Amino acid sequence: MAFFIETLIGGLMAGMLYSLVALGFVLIFKASGVFNFAQGALVLFAALAMARFAEWLPAWFGIESLALANVLAFLITIAIMFVAALLIERLVLRYLVNQEGATLLMATLGIAYFLEGFGQTVFGSDIYKIDVGMPKDPVLILENVFEGGILINKEDFIAAVIAATLVTLLTLFFQKTATGRALRAVADDHQAAQSIGIPLNRIWVIVWCVAGVVALVAGIIWGSKLGVQFSLATVALRALPVVILGGLTSVPGAIIGGLIIGVGEKLSEVYLGPSIGGGIEIWFAYVLALVFLLFRPQGLFGEKIIDRV
Template identity: 75%
Template sequence: MGFFIETLLGGLMTGVLYALIGLGFVLIFKASGVFNFAQGAMVLVAALAMARFSAWAIELTGSMLFGNVIAFFMSVAFMIALAIAIERLVLRHLVNQELTTLLMATLGITYVLDGLGQTVFGSSVYTIDVGMPKEPLFLFQDVFEGGILLNPDDLIAALVGAALVAALALLFQYTKVGRALRAVADDHQAAQSVGIPLGRIWVVVWSVAGVVALVAGIVWGSKLGVQFSLSTVALRALPVVILGGLTSVPGAILGGLIIGVGEKLSEVYLGSFVGGGIEVWFAYALALLVLLVRPEGLFGEKHIDRV
């Protein structure tokens, strides 16, 4: 029982991080109606910015804490500036265009960001050290034999991710920005006709997605190192948004938790029957099954075309 709870907790903590990346996809889709292929590149660029700014700020201040705080706010400013540049140079010229055009634009942004990351920050493998404890914890040793193993860095990352997910959910459900976002997602022209500034909404959403990418980049970069393969981490979040629905913030949260727990449990309890590596493809198989039954996802909006 103790091992099962340990596996379950590990899956939940991983699921929170998946949900965090999935939220970036959902936010962009709700604002523009297009799937943002650049989300992985945003995670990479944000992690590169944090790694380089952190090294510079720690050397300047001589303090890891203050250096990381300065680097974080510098990285936030960098991602906001990047969002403004994307809106001014790309999105502003594609208002009311076909969704295929916007989709291709996000592909172009992906390659530009990959090149920008190499040009500005270099192509070396960097590390991010935000001072999270690494010593494993053993909990409930009096209840379960051997206790429950818990990595404190995973727990802290999950708590930070959960707080950010909750804040975003509240922001886009109960604020004026959230209402404007839903209006823009429904119909660009109608939103503009009632005075909603489409360009400003896109800047806000891409900025928020950039901050989400920054937090995800810090977490995954501290685990895996900041390297260009980090952009593929976003691919692990694709089943999350497929499962939860591309238009649903709660769906991204629940989808992330389901995928995280499902991966861990399937690898532990089914791996011996189907062979190793089930954790790699389990999420995609589950997403495929959901698409066959409910193409819009668990919480996605149904679209009925009348002819």
């Protein structure tokens, strides 16, 4: 029982991290109908920038404190992500309005290739580490309930808390601020939003910025777990089943989908893995999402698909 709960909690926390990447997809798809394959590249790019600036700044300016260097690097990286969002809108998306979904998807793949090449040219292609001072040691909880207690990785726990906070902040931003309302209006209906005076181009820059910040947070968390390296870009592929499971247009869907996939992956790896061979979690998530889709083709929380001739 204790082992089961331990696996479950591990899955939930891994799921929280998937949700974080999935959020980036959902935000952009909602606001502009672009299926953003570049989200993984954004995560890699942001993490690379963060890791390198945290390393360079102390060397350039003689900053002693680790915290200060990290905060400065964080701010600089946010600024870089803003510029990237602006450039992506100005140079790419602006010209591809109203194209087919597949064309836009390919365009974001182009952006992904470019960012991967550019990031590694500027910031180098070795493995870097992000050290934001997260505790690594595991703790035992609930020792009096179960025999031996439940082992929890503190780092995962903090990451999950950060992810939850970010999601709450984003929800508040979407529900309470004027910009958030404008974003939701655009998501509902581009033309209607435009006709009441919401500037589409600016909205797109804003969502890409938000997606960039989400990518940065995801990049810091994943980066401090796995190290900042090229494989970080494939994190996006792990998050895709989450997106389609939760529904492409739903923020709560991304969270719940993430938790389902996280738990499903861990449980399948532990209980199913030994009988059919290891490493199944990569495709198991997709199959799990596919089974859900067969019953609800729009995902768990997606908008209902209505067909008209």
